[in-house]
Amino acid sequence: xxxxxxxxxxxxxxxxxxQAQARLLIGHRSKEFSELYxxxxxxxxxxxxxxxxxxxxxxxxxxxLWFDIVGRSIVKKKALCCINxxxxxxxxxIVRGCGKPADFxxxxxxxxxxxxxxxxxxxxxxxxxxxxxHNESSTGTRSPVTEVGELVKxxxxxxxxxxxxxxxxxxDRTLPHEMGVDILFASxxxxxxxxxxxxxxxxxxxxxxxxxxxxxxxxxxxxxxxxKFEMKHQTPFTPxxxxxxxxxxxLDLMLEETYARIYQRHLDMAELTRKWxxxxxxxxxxxxxxxxxxxxxxxxxxxxxKELNQKLAERGLEISNGYGxxxxxxxxxxxxxxxxxxxxxxxxxxxxxxxxxxx
Numbered sequence: 001x002x003x004x005x006x007x008x009x010x011x012x013x014x015x016x017x018x019q020a021q022a023r024l025l026i027g028h029r030s031k032e033f034s035e036l037y038x039x040x041x042x043x044x045x046x047x048x049x050x051x052x053x054x055x056x057x058x059x060x061x062x063x064x065l066w067f068d069i070v071g072r073s074i075v076k077k078k079a080l081c082c083i084n085x086x087x088x089x090x091x092x093x094i095v096r097g098c099g100k101p102a103d104f105x106x107x108x109x110x111x112x113x114x115x116x117x118x119x120x121x122x123x124x125x126x127x128x129x130x131x132x133x134h135n136e137s138s139t140g141t142r143s144p145v146t147e148v149g150e151l152v153k154x155x156x157x158x159x160x161x162x163x164x165x166x167x168x169x170x171x172d173r174t175l176p177h178e179m180g181v182d183i184l185f186a187s188x189x190x191x192x193x194x195x196x197x198x199x200x201x202x203x204x205x206x207x208x209x210x211x212x213x214x215x216x217x218x219x220x221x222x223x224x225x226x227x228k229f230e231m232k233h234q235t236p237f238t239p240x241x242x243x244x245x246x247x248x249x250x251l252d253l254m255l256e257e258t259y260a261r262i263y264q265r266h267l268d269m270a271e272l273t274r275k276w277x278x279x280x281x282x283x284x285x286x287x288x289x290x291x292x293x294x295x296x297x298x299x300x301x302x303x304x305x306k307e308l309n310q311k312l313a314e315r316g317l318e319i320s321n322g323y324g325x326x327x328x329x330x331x332x333x334x335x336x337x338x339x340x341x342x343x344x345x346x347x348x349x350x351x352x353x354x355x356x357x358x359x
Contacts, residue, residue, distance in 0.1 A: 003313050006347055007320040008137040008167055008294045010189035010196055011337035017194055020249040021242040028238055036244060038233035043251040044200065047259055051177050054204045057230055058247065060240045063166035063187035063199045065220070067091045070131065070162045070183065071098030073211045073223040078102065080127040082113035084143065085136035086323055091164055092131065103127070109326065110296075111286045112143045115151045122156045128210075129160045134179075135168035138323035140296025140332060141285040142172070149180020160207050166190060169200065170254065171266040171336045172292040182207040188243065191266070191293060192250055193337030197243045203227070266292050269335035269344045276348045280357050284330050293336040296322070298329070303355055305331045311354045317347055 005012045026032045037058075044056040059065055071079075071094055079102040081092030095102045105113050105121060118130065130152060134145045145163055152161045162183040165174050169184065171191030176184040185201035188194040203223065211223045219225075220237065229236045254262060273295040277283050284296040299305065305321045305328050312318060322330035335344050351357070 001313070001316050003318040004316055004343075005318055006334050006339070006344075007318060008190075008332055008334045009187070009336075011191075011193055011334055012339065013193055013195055014338055017246050017250060020246040021195075023242070023245050025241055028241060029234065033241065034233040036241075036248060037235070037239075040244060040248050040251065041230070041233065043248070043255060044202075047251060047255055048202065049175050049177070049259075050202060053206075054176055054202050055208075055227060055230060057201050057203065057226055058235075058239075058244070059199045059201070059226065060197065060235070060237070060243075061199050061220075062196065063164065063185055064090070064094070065199055066162075066164070066183070066185040066201055067094035068098060068218070069221045069223055069226075070129065071095040071100050072221040073214055073217040074160050074162060074183070074207060075100040075102070075129045076210065076214050077128045078126055079129040079131060080105065080118070080121050082118065082130070082132040082143070082148075083107070084112055084139070084141060085109050085133065086138035087164065087166070088131075088133035088136055091133060095129075095131065110139045110141055110284050112141055112289045113148075115144060115147045118148055119151055119155065122152070122159060127159060129162060131162050132164070134163050134165040134174065135172060135291050135293060137167040137291070137294050137332070138296075138326070139284060139330075140291045140294050142168070142289050142291045144289070145181065146179050153180045160210050162207075167336070168291070168293055171262065173259075173263045175259075176202040176204070188247060188250075191336045192247070192254075194246050194250055195243065197240050198247060263292075265340065266336060268341050269339060270295060272341055272344055273333055273335055273348070284326075294332055294334045296326075296330050296332045299331060301355075304328070308351065308354055312347075312350060315350050317350060319347070319351075 083106040160182045163181045167190045169186030188198040189196035277297040282298040284298045320332040
């Protein structure tokens with residue numbers, strides 16, 4: 001039996017999207033490919049309301065590649081990395097792994113790094129790049145990116161603000177110019193409800209100008225090479241053409257639904273899950289900073305999450321245990337992609353029955 005995925009990713013993929021990949025291949029240097037890829041770029045720009053000083057791109061990779069791109073192509077002197085969970089920490093560690101100095105502002109898992117803490121560090125003038133994870137899926141926590149973006153734009157205009165929105169773009173409201181970020185990136189296996197294998201990014205001219213000042217940008221991680229090929233509606237290296245077929249179809253459906261309705265649907269699912277969680281347990285994130293796409297619940301009743309998933313599997317469902325050190329102490333319910341309020345309610349009802357929770 002197939003288990004419908006209510007985990008932080010990959011999320012459930014419809015047969016329609018799986019079948020969209022089953023088209024005959026075309027050459028990635030052909031006119032047909034440029035038309036396909038150029039159409040995808042135009043749809044991304046329309047859906048995310050991209051102004052003239054930003055450019056979209058799609059890389060054949062996981063979103064994690066963009067940690068390396070920031071480390072290799074953007075950090076010139078020193079980075080400041082905001083850490084509040086597993087994936088924000090991975091971002092910082094990869095920047096250091098690229099040979100670039102990086103300092104961490106680290107808070108307890110479930111909390112967020114506040115703008116005033118960022119300002120205190122940026123005021124030193126030591127940093128030319130700031131990194132943050134918008135939606136820390138290890139803790140179900142949503143960082144105040146827009147507030148930090150306003151701060152950086154106003155008081156530290158020379159700092160490049162790079163944000164991981166892997167598990168929020170396309171579900172939460174993530175319009176890059178509205179958030180005040182210079183680089184924003186995500187993966188297709190989350191809110192885009194596609195198989196893993198593609199990353200989507202928006203980069204502004206300010207970030208590209210910085211890259212021109214950074215030597216040794218690598219090959220696959222050279223952001224200038226990526227956008228050089230974007231001018232021809234192509235990619236530097238062979239892309240996953242089959243997945244691009246599916247992305248093209250997905251963007252048609254997202255444009256038809258509209259971003260406003262997509263966001264409201266995700267917010268409705270989040271609010272339903274939070275209400276359920278607060279009735280029976282507690283939410284793990286700092287109040288007011290709960291994710292719109294994945295809810296992390298504190299297991300205050302000491303229930304066995306592993307056994308729950310075994311019983312949910314018999315009903316064709318799967319949620320996620322807590323991440324790493326939070327296993328069994330928390331559990332996570334993903335509500336992103338094509339899921340609806342009705343589908344989430346059915347899953348919550350199943351948990352109620354298995355755990356004998358009061359209605």
